Amino acid sequence: MKSQNRRSFLKASTAIAAAAGLTPATANAGPKNILSPNRMGVLVDTTVCIGCRNCEWACKTAHGLDTPPLETYEDKTPFDQMRRPDTTALTVVNRYENPENPELPTTVKVQCMHCDHPACVSACIVGAISKQADGAVIWDTDKCIGCRYCMVACPFQIPAFEYNKAIGPRIMKCDFCTERRGEGKLPACVESCPVEALTFGPREDLVRIAKDRVRHAPERYVDHIYGEYEVGGTSWCYLAGTEFDKLQFPKLGVNPAPGVSESIQHGIFAYFVPPVSLYALLGAVMWTSRQRGDEEEEHS
């Protein structure tokens, strides 16, 4: 009699688990990751960049940030230290020594790479960050709770947070000039670059252009397009004359940054089967140990 009961109990719990498995999964809800074949990007050729920092000025102006007059950008002392994008500047240019030609240091513009598989999008607790069809990774102020998990997740250490705001602190990073591009304009930095170190266009074309440049001038470039495959590919890609790690680019694999974390996450949930099965198992243990307890009571 008792074993009969137990069997039907287990049968019921398997049925529950199966039913849970069949219900449409909510585990994949969240921001869409659209990877349109026409997504845009920017190719940054650091061998062309002259370090004028006009892009920094243009970026601040376009985003309504506190902007010093353009003349002050002729001052080269900011290059004395490594700078990172923050809440006052969404892009910065850093300078690195060029061992082959000390007269011509390498300057590198830094901003959000707009990954194809962004860690920040995967991490964001409320899905406030999303990858757009046009390539941009943008942030939604109406959703963000300010937990800063995107900053923990980002392999390029890009998102910045307004630490000194008590109410409504924002996560700030390059938004690929989504607003300007909506008006048919170029990203502010691309437009302001006097030497065309920045090329804006469909990412596929940019990768082709980059390959052409390397092929035609192999002595000028290292044979590596940074961002073509890094963390699964980024919308912004870089060309350089020296190894990228000498220019403080992080050494990253080709797997998308959220990969491991997402597979663990989806493994634990897998259509809620593991939690529901655990629930059923514990229910069974509880039920049998109660029975045993009662029996012992009767015998005593």
Added chain:
Amino acid sequence: MSGYMRSQPVTTRKFLTPGVMVLLLLAANGLFWLGGRFLFGIGAVTHLNNQYPWGIWIGIDVAAGVALAAGGFTTAALGHVMHREQYHAVVRPALLTALLGYTMVAVGVSIDIGRYYYIWHPLIMWNGSSALFEVGICVMIYMTVLYIEFLPVVTERFIGRVNLPGPLARFNELIDKLLRLLDRTLDRTMFVFIIAGVVLSTLHQSSLGTLMVIAGPKMHPLWQTPISPLLFLLSAVSVGFPMVIFESLLASRSFGLKPEMHILGRMGRMVAPLLGIYLAFKLGDLFIRETFVYLKTVTTASVMYIIELLFGVIVPMRMFMSPTVQKSPPLLFTAATLVVGGVLLNRLDTFVVAYTPPYTYGPYFPSFGEISVTVGFISILVLLYRAAVIIFPVISLPDRRLSPQSKYSVRG
């Protein structure tokens, strides 16, 4: 014999002992700095910056808080699911610790996030791929479950004793009836919540370990492992009983009660195997990923890792195996404290020490304000625990009435 013990409010000579005064001071100091955070922003009080977005408020208040509240689900699994009657005396104190611990975690999260007034967003804005989302939702539900599990303690305290002042007195009978109804309903449905509590705990205890996986190469390899969720779950399971022992011995000492060594010692016997499993996985991970090479040089990371493993796992594991330790309150307390400290350190290591991003302007060390807030929270927690065991029947005491007539007395 169990018939002579029952959970009841602790009677104490006075609430304001010197220890309580110190805790009140620490709490006030914490609240002062917390005020600064709300007036001037997180940056005004903490040393957090764009390079180090998470500090001890996440590492200790949240991550270690969740881990050290694991006593709630481990004792619930032991006492209720596996139905070991002899442990019922410690289920309520463990439940109270978990309840207060999780409340602190929730408060800790809401002060750390920049837009605390949007804390409810995850309820309606879902991102299933985010480990943090899962932790957040599980913690919210589990906290609700903990409060439901605690309700019978409240009804037990007030049934037949509802005595509202003045004109409200005419509701006394009605409220009493409602309480009785609530009590009956809970009695029949409690098993649903108890099992849910255990499932939710295993889920978010492990997901907490998934959190830093996405930080990838920014994490020190000693702690960056794909089995991090498993390690977090195993360490949470093994810290559950030591936490109950730790807090039970502290409470007995503080209230001048006889320590419940017959239960605690037996509980202690289960700790060594649990720690052993955790240690096996931890060492296996160390050797399979060959991260032991990082232990050859003396760095903050290697020193912290060795302290964590040696004093937080190996030494207490050996101690818990010894029958002498199982019988001696001070030794048992020492062993339990080591495990508690070890898990606390592990969470701090994973969330703060191991996080070494490539671009920094200098290392992170918590500010005085940050430490004050964390210490303040812990002080408030201890004070609330003290108040709760004085008000509610939580701690098991010898029954002066000598008649186990209450339905809550242990059957058997």
